[in-house]
């Protein structure tokens with residue numbers, strides 16, 4: 001049935017304009033409301049919204065931020081970004097037999113800082129392992145930077161989480177640039193690719209460790225969910241998936257649906273280990289809420305590392321590296 005004709009417009013155009021105007025008004029009201037809240041809470045101590053009494057309100061604010069913010073990809077990253085993640089990667093590395101081959105895949109690898117950080121973490125404690133590394137990014141330009149492995153020494157962010165000793169271990173300093181040392185550069189295959197591409201797992205095969213950190217948050221939730229389900233196809237049976245920097249509702253839904261096993265080791269340290277994700281909560285769409293242990297399924301919700309096809313899994317159980325299934 002046709003609707004009324006409004007001010008000389010066709011019924012079709014009127015039907016289009018009403019939701020557009022309502023949508024804009026809703027956006028403006030939401031931004032006004034959020035700005036007023038952020039000003040008010042700036043007057044309180046930094047973590048006030050994480051306190052148990054205010055946590056539900058903080059979550060409500062963050063759900064509004066996520067609902068009304070446009071997502072944009074970026075390539076910002078840090079060396080040694082989340083130390084707890086790197087420690088867990090070391091723990092997994094230690095479990096392999098002498099001289100074993102480990103297949104590592106880093107998706108959304110940006111300029112290579114994450115890849116070199118992981119290889120430093122693994123190779124410095126287990127030089128005997130053969131780490132076959134694939135690194136994928138959708139941007140050809142950032143991948144070329146990654147392959148070049150040379151970073152301006154005066155970059156304001158890249159090195160801020162490193163100690164001087166760690167810089168000495170990872171870089172040679174030459175003419176105002178930090179160059180990745182040859183023992184960390186070797187054996188990496190760099191690939192321009194889209195982690196959402198259904199063909200990519202067929203072409204690249206399965207890996208023991210898949211790292212998909214801090215790019216899914218920059219997609220709209222339905223797109224992130226489709227991408228995460230695709231990423232699971234890169235993970236070897238009993239392999240491990242690292243996935244932080246994602247809308248945690250999306251992650252928990254996929255993990256529950258696909259019956260993934262959350263890894264309990266270092267779970268809380270990893271959740272809190274990247275201040276870019278935690279410090280600004282609830283005001284950025286990429287930020288993550290504080291762990292709320294009152295939730296029955298809190299490990300499934302807050303784990304950033306999963307074992308995907310853990311045959312030993314009992315219903316509701318978590319995996320720990322001591323009691324979980326073998327590599």
Ligand SMILES: C[S@@+](CC[C@H](N)C(=O)[O-])C[C@H]1O[C@@H](n2cnc3c(N)ncnc32)[C@H](O)[C@@H]1O
Nearest residue numbers: 074075077108110137138139194195213214215
């Ligand atoms: C914010 S950076 C994160 C870099 C690194 N993973 C980290 O955690 O520091 C996001 C990177 O993901 C890449 N990216 C975005 N969408 C992607 C996709 N669908 N497939 C592969 N890479 C993607 C971007 O080009 C960018 O370099």
